[in-house]
Amino acid sequence: MDQRAIGMFDSGVGGMTVFKELMSSLPNEDIIYIGDTASFPYGGKSKETIIELSKKQIQNLINKNVKMIVIACGTATSQALKEMKHLFSIPIIGIIEPTAIYLKKENIKNIGIIATAGTIRSRGWEEEIRRKIENSHIQSRACPLLAPMAEEGWIDNEIAKLVIHEYVKDLKDIDALVLGCTHYPLFQRLIKQELSEKVKIINTGKMVSNEVKEYLKKNHLENEKAHQPNYKIYLTDTECNFIQVASRLVQDKTIIKNIEKI
Template sequence: MKQMDNRPIGMFDSGVGGLTVYKEVKKQLPNESIVYLGDTKRFPYGSKSKESIIELTKQGIDFLIRQNVKLIVIACGTATSQALEEVKNLYSVPIIGIIDSTVEYLEEKYRNNKNAEIGIIATAGTIKSNGWQNKIKELIPSAKIKAKGCPLLAPMAEEGWTDNQIARLTIKEYLIEMKKIDTLILGCTHYPLFQKIIKKEMGKRVEIINTGEKIARKLTTYLQENNIQNVEEMIEDKIYLTDTECNFVSVAEKLLGDNKIGEKIQKAEYLQITT
């Protein structure tokens, strides 16, 4: 007899970027409900210390656990690279980040190819942590890696500046160093909001990796292997923000094509520090 678990999936990000993961998970797992937490009050995470990011991540996880979720997706590149390994064993709830699922996909891609040339763009903090680089080298030792911190992109995404001349010029400048690669990882979940511009800049030869697609695939497999899919009627999704006075709604409406997204938003009252 199939076990079932209709509790929601918890999802955590510093802001609107994690909705690129939310979108892919809903596409692949339409029966699953999601409780999404955007820590918009303390955005951005990319310039904060590792200690602060760990504390912020723990607070986000604690909040989601209080919402009775069955597992948690860290839909934030900075929190995944700097906090996940530090916090995941503190909780009984399974916690999944965006790095492993993406690099496991690349390991399959390059299984019979020793000439992997992989680019990574992410926040400055993520690049400095070497989280992506270390995991790639662990699974694909022969890979040549180029990594670039792009600190302006996540704030631009939060402002909704994802398809204008400022975005195009900024991305062009950041990608100058990303020549002679065959794969480009969007190592911050805000960056798929710029995917149209990035694809045009990089050309058809380069595969652009949206981490949301890869984590959704891993999540599908995990739910099936552990028999915890929701087979009942879906509970309505919930979106919590730590600060509702932001551009989250307008960016989310455009990304998700849902002009009623604002009706799902609630204020998350749990802040303990002002980092």
Template sequence: MSDARPIGVFDSGIGGLTVLRALRERLPEESFVYLGDTARVPYGTKGADTVTRFATEATLLLTRRNVKAVVVACNTASAIAIDRLRTVTDLPVYGVIEPGVEAALAVTSGRVGVIGTLATLASDRYGQLLRAARADLVVEGKACPLFVPLAEEGWVDGGVTLAVASTYLEDLRTAGVDTLILGCTHYPILKKAIGDVMGPDVQLVDSALVLAEAVAADLQRRDAQAEAGSASRLE
């Protein structure tokens, strides 16, 4: 059996392209429909009801494009709305938070930092899952709202970006975190600047690669992969 339908992916803007890239590299024969809701970016400064409404609209739009699964390539939507999204469609709905937690647990020595939007940090979804897995973990969070517009504008490095990163990340450096979860899909775009500030001894966790592996494994389990040799399409 095989399933030639595309996989739907959505985010509030261009950040989800980091997830899309990982998915396409891991699943080169799959086709994708990408929705970047740039008209309403960012989601991270909006209330939970608004984020849930936007994410539900995006999910339903993708289902109307006859996708076989939906990837929520947005940490804010994953933190706030993932349970709701799984009730509005029978399709598999994958979020980015659980893979990020899994990746962090695999490398941390015990002190994990989480950076994300105001809404993601307020939900404490990362902290809840990390502490549920390891009660001894120290979890430090920091909202970095200016990272999204910097990424959207393409200001990936340089003096302004480094100054903003240094200001945001100072408390996490002082706290001595050994692992830092990039809890927004825009943030890998700024990975070099973040890494320069945090230093080489801090592991940066980007959930995109782990998510791509999880999606690949689930498609195989459900016998829902595209046929071998299929030509990939991107809409």
């Protein structure tokens, strides 16, 4: 009933894994992605700076006439989502809440979280999960090597195995492991090998796309017009290896076309 695109932004290329999940679960929706590559990464920046950057990208997306916005960036979600919801009337979904809702629904209380150092330091995941789930027991681990390893394409070699072992070996008695960085679904297979069978591995991109789908349905905002969907990617700085890394992340080169500087 609403043919406008879904808007999304990330500090860089990582959110492309969320893009891929949205594409596959909502094949009729147009999507506009902004990668704020000029300011990448948000990780080391202050709350104040991240709020300013998020405001700018949300305004950019609103100017492109989107119907809702996904903040496909852990840092921006944990530092700026609340403020953005206050500032803008357009529906905004972050990357953290959908996973927390799922964990609550499944009654999972022993939870591991792996993410970049910046995201772990911000405690965004931890606080959101604690807010939603009483008596939850959370173990967090910063994994600064995983994102560059994904960008290098080392997702299945001896080094990747050792690094992942090093990162998850101290997570004890968890029932679910949240992949708190959008790069990490690439390592899902290796991570699974390191953990006991019963541990659920949570791909946050999938959680987000489920949430978006549900939201559009409930509010009658789906695009019901049969058409080949339009995908458009804007970057704030084009001199970066976005295409190369995005191809690795989504493992499908055909998605990554139609890139423009904003």
